[in-house]
Amino acid sequence: MHKIFLICKREYLSRVKKRSFLLMTLLSPLLIALFYGMIFYFSINKNITEEKKTILVCDESGRFENKLENSKLVHFQYKQLKPAAFEKTLNESGIEGILWVRDSASNLSYELIAKEQVGIGLTNTIENKLEKIIKNEALAAKGINETTLDEINNLSVNINTQIKTKIGFEKSNSDASSILGFLGAFLIYFFIFLYGVQIMKGVIEEKTNRIVEVIISSVKPFQLMMGKIIGIALVGITQFAIWIILIMVFSGSVTSIIQNQMQLNSAALQGIEGAGQGAQNMNLDILQGFSQFNIPLLLLYFLFYFIGGYLFYGALFAAIGSAVDSETDTQQFMMPITLPLIFSIVFAQHIINDPNSSLSIWLSMIPFSSPIIMMVRLPFGIPPEQIALSMICLVIGFMSTVWFAGKIYRIGILTYGKKPSYKEIFKWLFRKN
Amino acid sequence: MILEIENLTKTYQNHVALRNINLNIKKGGIFGLLGPNGAGKTSLIRILTNITEADSGTILFNGVPINQNHIYQMGYLPEERGLYKKMTVKDQLLYFAELKGLQNKEAKIRLKYWVDKFEIKDWLGKKVEELSKGMQQKVQFIATVLHQPSLIILDEPFSGFDPINAQLLVDEILQLKANGATIIFSTHRMDSVELLCDQIALINKSEKILDGSVNEIQQQFKQHKFALKYHGQVLLNDHLFKISKETESNGIHTCLLELNNAMTNNQILQALLQKNISILSFGEQLPSMEEIFIQAVNQKSNSNLHA
Numbered sequence: 001m002h003k004i005f006l007i008c009k010r011e012y013l014s015r016v017k018k019r020s021f022l023l024m025t026l027l028s029p030l031l032i033a034l035f036y037g038m039i040f041y042f043s044i045n046k047n048i049t050e051e052k053k054t055i056l057v058c059d060e061s062g063r064f065e066n067k068l069e070n071s072k073l074v075h076f077q078y079k080q081l082k083p084a085a086f087e088k089t090l091n092e093s094g095i096e097g098i099l100w101v102r103d104s105a106s107n108l109s110y111e112l113i114a115k116e117q118v119g120i121g122l123t124n125t126i127e128n129k130l131e132k133i134i135k136n137e138a139l140a141a142k143g144i145n146e147t148t149l150d151e152i153n154n155l156s157v158n159i160n161t162q163i164k165t166k167i168g169f170e171k172s173n174s175d176a177s178s179i180l181g182f183l184g185a186f187l188i189y190f191f192i193f194l195y196g197v198q199i200m201k202g203v204i205e206e207k208t209n210r211i212v213e214v215i216i217s218s219v220k221p222f223q224l225m226m227g228k229i230i231g232i233a234l235v236g237i238t239q240f241a242i243w244i245i246l247i248m249v250f251s252g253s254v255t256s257i258i259q260n261q262m263q264l265n266s267a268a269l270q271g272i273e274g275a276g277q278g279a280q281n282m283n284l285d286i287l288q289g290f291s292q293f294n295i296p297l298l299l300l301y302f303l304f305y306f307i308g309g310y311l312f313y314g315a316l317f318a319a320i321g322s323a324v325d326s327e328t329d330t331q332q333f334m335m336p337i338t339l340p341l342i343f344s345i346v347f348a349q350h351i352i353n354d355p356n357s358s359l360s361i362w363l364s365m366i367p368f369s370s371p372i373i374m375m376v377r378l379p380f381g382i383p384p385e386q387i388a389l390s391m392i393c394l395v396i397g398f399m400s401t402v403w404f405a406g407k408i409y410r411i412g413i414l415t416y417g418k419k420p421s422y423k424e425i426f427k428w429l430f431r432k433n
Numbered sequence: 434m435i436l437e438i439e440n441l442t443k444t445y446q447n448h449v450a451l452r453n454i455n456l457n458i459k460k461g462g463i464f465g466l467l468g469p470n471g472a473g474k475t476s477l478i479r480i481l482t483n484i485t486e487a488d489s490g491t492i493l494f495n496g497v498p499i500n501q502n503h504i505y506q507m508g509y510l511p512e513e514r515g516l517y518k519k520m521t522v523k524d525q526l527l528y529f530a531e532l533k534g535l536q537n538k539e540a541k542i543r544l545k546y547w548v549d550k551f552e553i554k555d556w557l558g559k560k561v562e563e564l565s566k567g568m569q570q571k572v573q574f575i576a577t578v579l580h581q582p583s584l585i586i587l588d589e590p591f592s593g594f595d596p597i598n599a600q601l602l603v604d605e606i607l608q609l610k611a612n613g614a615t616i617i618f619s620t621h622r623m624d625s626v627e628l629l630c631d632q633i634a635l636i637n638k639s640e641k642i643l644d645g646s647v648n649e650i651q652q653q654f655k656q657h658k659f660a661l662k663y664h665g666q667v668l669l670n671d672h673l674f675k676i677s678k679e680t681e682s683n684g685i686h687t688c689l690l691e692l693n694n695a696m697t698n699n700q701i702l703q704a705l706l707q708k709n710i711s712i713l714s715f716g717e718q719l720p721s722m723e724e725i726f727i728q729a730v731n732q733k734s735n736s737n738l739h740a
Contacts (some may be wrong), residue, residue: 006531014520112667208517214576217509218532414484 003219008225011202025239029246053096053122055112056081061103063137066131074122086113112420166272177379178352179292182374183431184302185348189341192309192371195236196317196337200330203321203413212413221410225322226402229314233307240306244299272274293379301378302391304391309371311398313337315405323414329419344369348376355380364390367397404429434494435460435584435615436481441490450476452639454490458617458632463610465630465647466619467722473639474619475512478586481617482509489602494584503574505534507584512619514573518562522553522572525561526579533580540579547575567598574602578609584590586617591625603629623722635726643729651719654728657692658718659701665710673704685713 015021039085054075059065068076076099081089086098090113111128112123127358131364139149161174201226206212215224321331347369355377363373364382370390377386413419420428436458443451451473458464466474479485481492483504492499495507515563523544530540548554551571561569570593578585587606591599604617606629620626626633627647634644643650661668665682668676675691692701698717703713720728 003532006528010520010524010528012518014524018519116679141532169445205517206515209518210513211517212515213484213511213513214509214515214529217507217511218504218529414479 004227007173007215007219007224008231011228011231012234012238015198015232016238021235021239025242026246029243042316054094055126056093056095056098057101058086058098059101061101061108063108064101064130064133067133069132071125074125074129090115096122119429133403174380176293178380180298180378181349181352184298184378185345185372188302188306188309188371188375189345191236191240192313192341193338195232196309196313198235199229200317200321201315201327202232203318203409204324204327204330205412206324207416208325216413222406225315225318225406225409229311229318229402233314235305236306236310260373287291298378301387302375303375305371305394308367308391308394308398312367312371312394312401315398315401319405319408319412322409323415323420325416325419325426332419340368341372344372348372352377355374355382361386365393367394370394370397434458435494436494437491437496439491439493441477441480441492442488443473443480443485444488449639451480451487454636454641456634456641456644458615459464460488460495460615461613462631463606463616463618463629465626465633466617466636467623467626467633467726468636470621472621472636474621474636475588476639477620478509478588478617478704482586496669505580506583508533508577508580508585510573510577510585510587512592514570514571514593516561516573516576519560519584521558521560522564523557526572529576530635531578533582535580537558543579543581544575547579551575566593567595567620570594570598571601574605578605582614584615584617586619587608588619589621590618591620591622625725627722633722635729637726637730638732640733642733643725650725654720654725655717657695659690659692659698660687660716660718661690661705662687663710664713664716666708668708668710674701689718 033238041074052073052075054077057064057068057076057078058081059078065078070076077095081098083100089095092100097112097118100111100113102109102111106334111120112126136149140146206215212224219227316337320330320337323333324330344363347359347363351357351363351373354360360373360377363369364377364386370393374382374387374390407429408425411431412425434457438454438456441451441454441456442449442624444735454473454477466477468474477483481499483499483501494500496504526544527537527540530543531537533664535543548557553568553571556564556568556572561572563617564572574590577587590602590606594602600617610616611678615664616673618626618630630647632644632646633650635642663686667679667681668688670676673695674693677689677691679686679688681687689699690701696704702712702715705715
């Protein structure tokens, strides 16, 4: 045990002491926040990415004259032109294109004559605006006036789910559950990959530097492998702990800023057109939805599945590292390990739609997929016996992969030269020391 | 005896690495494990250092069957050297010492001794990748002996050393021997061990073909040849000895005497004094390890043929 501790300590300190560790731990959440912040910002302020465009409307029918709504991005001007003059007008004025509404025997057809290829966004916008006018005209013809129409448009439905729990029925929020579930699943997915690959690289480093021979003369290969796996896990947990502390420190202020912003926005929207209230309510609902979760318990589950999944896959990564001489040789062996991980994250999207289907239940029992799938399902609430069974399966799972990896590792680290085949590796399992 | 090896056999999938090896290694002194590449030296060392297990046979360490705890009393410098490139010299040496069972405090005290000795104080905080090759080898050597092992196993210790560092290493090895440690010294370069080793074993094709003290073996294999330098009348073959490799420059003759019959050195000198020559130097020509090895291998294969 003392040996494992020593190895573990070295693996941990040699990584945590590196300046890049602190830098990445502090920077990566900032980078992620910045990344999403930018997407959010640009999606709200579209006018930054797109220039304002002017469209000249040449309307033969006269039905759209001065009726098309100007927006931040599209501005409409109206003028009657002969088709022969289109080219000259396009060339001489600064307009983006000419919308030619042709009217032949009350059948309208629309053509956009433009200088260059226009974006799909622009055509969609124009189509929607034209459609709205035609539909409103048609509705008006049936006797529905604009006020009634606005009332109808502002109707919205928002389902409040109540699920059965120990203390009766409780309000649940499947949007919040989905977000939380995906977050946990992605974190585990990334952690397994990130730190699994670190284990593999560490093993390859020791093997190619031939340090392994000195160490193996003092400790058992299994101790070396476990020390490395646990040491690197602690690095991951440290990183995660720092993030949680950072989130706790900043989240209070950030949440209140977001809530303020949303209330301001919805107030402003209400003031202007009284629309969009439904959407804003939904966002607030999600925020409130998070408060219904037992976050500490979910964190504990997360920690369990993170460690379990990491041990399960980490041992396999260690085995790969021991079997090859250089990183370039790892590709072939990485495939069977990364495939189930990728499958799980792909399946996660189906699981969200039906968290209690039999596929979901099976996938949360199989240790290859359970860490990710369970993260997705847990926020929706799962019967405790299923959680227990899944946990037991994972524990059995990682104990077997650790055993399996240990067998390969002890032979692999002292075998140099030709890249072994699957058959040879299989033989290693049963070889004596 | 620090090590008593009996009937040791080790097979890999389809080749025999060691076949029925019997070896006794005395406490104190330097033991040379000689043999060409691929003879089985490293396989034997890996078994001694607990890296692999033998298929059959026994090993006693100080009279006790060898076990996991004995590795604390061993220092092993493998042929392929390796250190953690990104770790500082100090962290690295302390880590290896602790793996060998030393307490951190104790390790620091011992480290100071070696740091002073090799004058590497300024290098302690440096990462290994910043060190020159020679410096790395010193660090590796310190890592091998820091925990004061009673048995030190050096696999091809001189490979890659420049002459200055090699001499330094020789001095350290002799110092360790003087302090009472036993040193096993494995190499395929047989010329390097004649002066250093007290005892040797020759291994070829997974079998031990010869072992004993260097003196005894040389006596056993000596061919009664003597180097002689003289001037005066040229010596000719007679009933006592054959003359060969005769050269002459500035009236000084150098030649090799081969005895026809066994004689003591005094008797040879007496016989020579009766000749009309003045002797400049006279010495017995002992066979080199390499010659002994070749001879022993031939004898072995001949006896195998006859058997």
